[in-house]
Amino acid sequence: MMIDANMYRYDENNGRNYIKISTRKHSKFATFCLRDKNQYKGNLRILIRDKGIEIHRTVECRTQKVWVAKNIIAIDKGYNKLLATSQKKYYGTDLNKIATNATETLSEINKRRNPVYSRVRALKAEASVECTVLAQP
Structure with missing residues (x-):
């Protein structure tokens, strides 16, 4: 342990x-x-x-370099292409289509929920106003 x-x-x-x-x-x-x-x-x-x-x-010790880097590789992540390397290879080029579809689906679901949530907030606000009015002598 x-x-x-x-x-x-x-x-x-x-x-x-x-x-x-x-x-x-x-x-x-x-x-x-x-x-x-x-x-x-x-x-x-x-x-x-x-x-x-x-x-x-644990003990600190010197490390020895085992390899010599010949080619430096750069990796970039993005929205249109998930990964792009310095050798001009691209991976996940369809990621933006999948992400856009998922975002639009969630947006539609939330648009349908918003009227319900606003009605619930309005009813809670009315209930709290009525309760405060009834509580006063």
């Missing part, structure tokens, strides 16, 4: 070191006794074993 840096803390009690890992319950921690005095910072990986738990930490 991976643990973020803000999900655990170290504690010392009676000369022993403990790690307290937050649980799903608010302000509750699972406490584990540690065999050494190492206190790591950053994200931790906790492995549950038969004899206890293992704590692994």
